[in-house]
Amino acid sequence: MDEVRRQLTILCRRARARQLGFPRDWRSNQVMDPRSGMPFTEAGAWEFVAEAIEAGHAMEELTLDKPPGATAYVLIIAQPSDVPPIYVKLQLGSGCVIGRSFHYSHC
Numbered sequence: 701m702d703e704v705r706r707q708l709t710i711l712c713r714r715a716r717a718r719q720l721g722f723p724r725d726w727r728s729n730q731v732m733d734p735r736s737g738m739p740f741t742e743a744g745a746w747e748f749v750a751e752a753i754e755a756g757h758a759m760e761e762l763t764l765d766k767p768p769g770a771t772a773y774v775l776i777i778a779q780p781s782d783v784p785p786i787y788v789k790l791q792l793g794s795g796c797v798i799g800r801s802f803h804y805s806h807c
Contacts, residue, residue, distance in 0.1 A: 705756075707792060707797075708749075708753050708792065708797055709750045711797035712750035712753070712797055713746070713750050718746055718797055719793070720798070720800075721791060721798040724799065724800050724801065726801065727803040728742055728744075728802050729741070730803065731802065746799075748777075748786075749788050752788075759773050760774045761774075764800075771791065772800055773791070774787070774788065775787075785805040786805065787802070788802050
């Protein structure tokens with residue numbers, strides 16, 4: 701998992717290596733950035749995820765239904781006080797990171 705973390709962190713920080721997959725629920729501009737109190741920018745969301753992974757935030761491996769058998773990595777990032785956690789789901793592609801989910805957690 702250390703190598704996966706390293707790859708995800710690097711790719712999240714490279715604008716040309718980031719893409720959104722399908723199906724997806726990527727609502728970065730509807731989620732407040734706890735660092736600024738403003739909605740995330742697209743680049744800010746990716747950097748936030750990279751920082752969480754780099755800091756060793758818990759990450760769970762998940763087998764996807766679409767595409768069948770593909771592996772995704774899920775982070776549920778707690779927020780201050782009464783703000784719901786942020787749910788993030790990523791896939792590793794060939795030289796890229798694929799964003800599948802970025803939104804407030806429904807759990």
